[in-house]
Amino acid sequence: MHDLDVLGGKYQEAQRSRDGVSRLGELPQTLIAAIVQRVTGALNAIPAFEGNPGVAALHDLQGALLDLHIGKRPALLQPLPSAGSAKDSFGRQLVKQYGLLVVKVLVSCGSPELEARSLVARILSTTGHVGRKGGKITEKTIWEWDAAADDKAKAFLARHHDEVVTSVGGDLSRARDWAEVRLRQPGLMSKI
Incomplete structure (x- = not known):
């Protein structure tokens, strides 16, 4: 290993x-x-x-x-001819989905939404992720991701939200700790 x-x-x-x-x-x-x-x-x-x-x-x-x-x-x-062209790569989609999941979990545990978006934006920016056009990720970036979330992203959120809220016991402090670990995991860090 x-x-x-x-x-x-x-x-x-x-x-x-x-x-x-x-x-x-x-x-x-x-x-x-x-x-x-x-x-x-x-x-x-x-x-x-x-x-x-x-x-x-x-x-x-x-x-x-x-x-x-x-x-x-x-x-x-090689891309499949019938696959069309997605706006974002798989890695970028995954970063967005986890960012939105963290916001949703934090809000469910009592965080104000703007504060949750701010935390996600700060963590993703400090780990090297960038927003649209290579700029810094901001609270607005996270809001735009949410507004543009497709069915795949919504299904991801629905599938994981309750499980995570239960695992942190609905406690905001534990949810913040979970968010830090989740957004800094090697699997997301490699998607920069």
Whole structure:
């Protein structure tokens, strides 16, 4: 697991760097391929996963990432012609959904809405996320995300809201602690 931790750190370093590589010059695609290889190996070592077709899909993903690294255009990582074009990438959508979820949870636990939006904007901005056109995330940005939330985002909020409010016991202090941890998690930090 230490190796996976090191690779994950290098990946996040590459994502945050100005030139898109780690201090050692490693590209994110190469690091992800190595991470997928470690995860695949770990899963294969568990008897229940031996020969599991889901692990084969991870192998295909690793190969596609390595193909990208050498300049090939793997079919697995090409857009589908019928998919249309979404405004936001998956990562950006996820950041917005978690930002809105945090606001909704904080409000449910007694926070004024503007204060909740302010907290989310501050945390996301200090962790390197940016608003539309590369500007700072503000309370207005969070409000715009909410006003433009699609059915997918609304379903995400409905699916997670009650569970989180219950887990923090409706306590605003615990909800704020949860918000800090949730918005600084590595999975969201890598979506910058």
